[in-house]
Amino acid sequence: MTTIPLAAVPDDRSTPSVDRQAGRRPGQVGSPPPRQTGRSPGRPRDERATSAITDAALRQLADVGYAKISMESVATEAGVARATVYRRYRDKADLVTAAIATNSTTHLSTGPSPDPRADLIAYLNEFDGHFAESCLEVVGTLIGAREERSSLDLHRQRVVEPRMGHALDLLAQARQLGQLRPDADIDLALQMLAGSVFARRMAGVASTPGWAERAVDMVWVGLSGTVGGAGGAGQRQTPTGSDATPN
Amino acid sequence: MTTIPLAAVPDDRSTPSVDRQAGRRPGQVGSPPPRQTGRSPGRPRDERATSAITDAALRQLADVGYAKISMESVATEAGVARATVYRRYRDKADLVTAAIATNSTTHLSTGPSPDPRADLIAYLNEFDGHFAESCLEVVGTLIGAREERSSLDLHRQRVVEPRMGHALDLLAQARQLGQLRPDADIDLALQMLAGSVFARRMAGVASTPGWAERAVDMVWVGLSGTVGGAGGAGQRQTPTGSDATPN
């Protein structure tokens, strides 16, 4: 006789004194402390708890991988009750996605670059080192989950697009500087550059030093319309090994 | 008070007629019916059950995605007890990995091709349509799981490498035919071609018609060392239009 008369609460008049577990503040799942309509009534959320949760999530993502993270383990490491995590994030996908996003909105410089090609190479290297692994984990898992379409979209919007956008911006700058042909398909080039990072992980091959420069070299030829050199800006490429200047 | 005296079975005399659940046939997890040392004693495995299991796994992989597959659901759909699945596959990763592998060892023609470039384009299109999704799901999930290193390696060996190898073979043939420079970095080119498929899925962008040909065009320039045409063999590339008979 352990059945609990759940719906038979004596006062069913909208029961305002409990946490609205499922009915948490609407439209704000994923962005931890909304705080915008002036000031919400009641006790505000503990910012330390919020950051402790995202920090713990990021640590565990790096340590044990997405699959082995549980709300329980994150809550414990953050020194927080499980309900406190659920109050902020709908589920694991929401939590991890938001944690990654909050952690890394930094250092995506947007200003014009004097040498977009060099910046692109540097950015690809950093992308390969710091980011590709978790991105592949999360996207792969979310695609495998179906139905989590919202989390997947959120992750793309929060995480993938800003980075892709930054690299695309560098390519667009190069095109504008005349280093690439005006009709160069920089979207496709970006897919191939970013994709090569993922492809190596799919195949289990380690990135060799200089891969980013060689990769950029490979597409740059097609993008610039000339062999062995950049477009009209006269900026030389130095393709590591074969520097035989073709006519 | 529903506790059942499990260990209090009356006859504990070594019970030789039970399945060695944990001690399944050593070294054969993942490759369903080994059958090599002449003939194993005892009742042989039911081949119909084996194929019913892999079929069900593939169906569910396509229908609901990797994350939503459970050993239970596969066993039920296959009309088989759960233990029968576990007898063949250690866990879900092992099952799905093996199912994909057994399903698709076909049609990887190995003979020399008269037009490697066209074959490569066709192969990339097929890869994009039929395979990339599940591959991304599985690899992403397994990378996220860590420790499942063995399953991940198995999946690479069974599934990823044969496909990558086939595409690489086509590139090598093109190089040998003189369509590419002798020092062309075909490994990198392959990473970029295959990667572009994954990158589109990471970004949630649909593949536009003709992407494969444009992608091959883009790397081909760098690989062949000429602009707007193939290497020394005089084989013209025909962007988008195509089948001009190569002399």
Added chain:
DNA sequence: GGCCATATACGATACGATCCGTGTTGGATC
């Protein structure tokens, strides 16, 4: 050839464990 011991597969069922997402309570904070 017929019979039996041995060995394994199979279906059914049960178990403990872990994690999930959802309550509920009682106290703290705005």
Added chain:
DNA sequence: GATCCAACACGGATCGTATCGTATATGGCC
């Protein structure tokens, strides 16, 4: 008074393992 918080309880799902009774194969012995 509204909301937060920690703590805990709950039912459910899935996991991987185990045990039972039965079915089906091999090989040795009569």
